[in-house]
Amino acid sequence: MIERAMGSQKLAAQLLESYEPGSSFFFASPRRTLLARGTFATVPHPGGTDSLSRLPERVAAVLHEARQADHDIPVAVGAVPFDGRISAQLVVPQTIQRAGPLVFEPGAVPHLAPVSRYTVRPVPEPAAYLNGVARALKLMEHGPLRKVVLSRSLHLRAAAPIDLRQLLRNLAQRNPTGYTFAVDLPPQLAEAGGTGGRTLIGASPELLVSRNGLQALANPLAGSAARSADPSEDQARAAALLKSPKDLHEHAVVIEAVVEAMRPYCKNLVVPAGPSLVSTATMWHLSSRITGELADPSISSLTLAVALHPTPAVCGHPTELAQETIDAIEPFERGFYTGTVGWCDANGDGQWAVTIRCAEADENSLRLFAGAGIVAGSKPESELAETEAKFRTMLQAMGLGQGVEAQP
Template identity: 80%
Template structure:
């Protein structure tokens, strides 16, 4: 046998502490933790305009080959990009260790900054982002575009090496109800010539889809407001989000699309009539948990993820029009941001989270991403503020605001 699994008593925190950038895949959900090491096989990229559509078939082929080669843990792990012109980064690892949910000692010492000083470059600049939102609103007034998600990035550079293992710990500790991940990226995606390995790292609050046997779960989030340190104001913001016409409209567009994507694969679908509220340390979100039962056990979690990707929560609606608007307005390539990250085994079970609240990192830099959904009624200044709030997930995990310094 060429693979191995952990003992049931393995602590999730031990897997977290064992993560090593450049040789590991880490994925923690609210109920389980996974650490994969090494590469037994790599899922090849087919190229072409239908590369994403063909991805589940390619993964199934590689997993079957791994099983035939007596590899006892045929599981594909990794990340799928926003745009299918970029190859998915999926591998069958040599070993996988699994454990239950991460549980931390509340008495542990406070985190330290990952570096003492950073320089930061926003792309685009805030004023240009405001102009982009105004441009998107004009497109909606003159055509059938109903929603477009516009993103920003922050390039942070440090003179000293960034401890990605500590960053991953900080993210997991601060976001226990989310999906914490770290994925090795191929060197050719490095931002500068000659740069070394890159790591996709983050803590997403949003489950794209999971499959366990015939049971399917999706949990789209759309409609967001920043949290407040004042408890009374924080609850007022949450209550306002629950009844906000703009945010309820944005959420409804997403739910409509997700249900449309899942319905052909499911015998039953349970869709709550109204969204609920969920929170992270920095944000309130409108959330809908959609559950269903598959028609056919041959439908894998990755097939479902591909059918849903990209949802209007990260792209817009209608998808093709929103994708075109993003390509015109955003001044950078998203790469794996707003893609999906997770795993799928040879039986089809798996979990896929939406790749948000994340960064692409190398030894001395991180490129952070954040976006906001633009619909009729959006105000550019409010959307800019939403992206600032979404950056805080990564910034706080980096220790910024706790002794570190950011220089323009």
């Protein structure tokens, strides 16, 4: 393996420019940029209901074999789907290059190519999504379900090929404090009529978990409000979010579950007394940074990611009941949306982001995703509006402004 220590901002930008769809893995966090190329080994998928729980063991075995084959400092990169029964897309690349964080010139404007005409098909239709939220609220009235995340998708098809390299650059530039990624997906995930190869691309605001030595960090986000172009209104929305009983309750449900999942692996955990605010270009979020010291150095970042996945931030609580509700209400398979994307090295260090604000793309189409957390007190119209706001991360990077209208 070739690994180069790259500390300069210029070299981080070069890694972004060097990304090639179909042959690269790209992952940029607020602290580092990573570009991997080629495939030295693929992590196998044995199938079965316990496939997800066995994933860290399989990855560790492949990394050990790579090291035994003189593949220096092996790293596994890729994505894990929402449904643990589906095969993860994880590989040990031939080469990997690292640099510091991406930094763009102040005031730099993302390049937006002329917008192609897109046909747009929402799945489900907005009215059906409203009905789905209402169904979930009824379940909460009469059962133990405390939260469920219900999602929507937008299927966009263009007459001209989509420039994924430029889309990735725009996402990175518009979301400098997030986790920008591009992952090759296997051909069998292509939609009917596609060319076969697909790419998972996005800019997530949410870190699932990272490990650096014995230090672990999780940073769940739950509770959201759309940003406003008016500065006074924007600050008012942020202040309201920080005091919202509904959103504070939603956040508390997530933090409780994350702490419960991390506690068996940590000597101690530091949990904030309450959430703070973080923002992206399109959304305000309630955020809590949970840190811990690992009890055993053999616990890898992927072990922690699997223990946490899926958090109530993307699924709900209780988890099994929320998953059953999602299966009953959502009219599509999530695939890698609301899974996790990132990397883990042979020492166990790594970073895993929650796979949100993303799309699955092929040559001429994209399938965008957005979801909202439903808890007691949620209003269907507000949850629909939240998904519309979350679509903007991808739509604005595509040069489509605040939204798109369905076209025949």
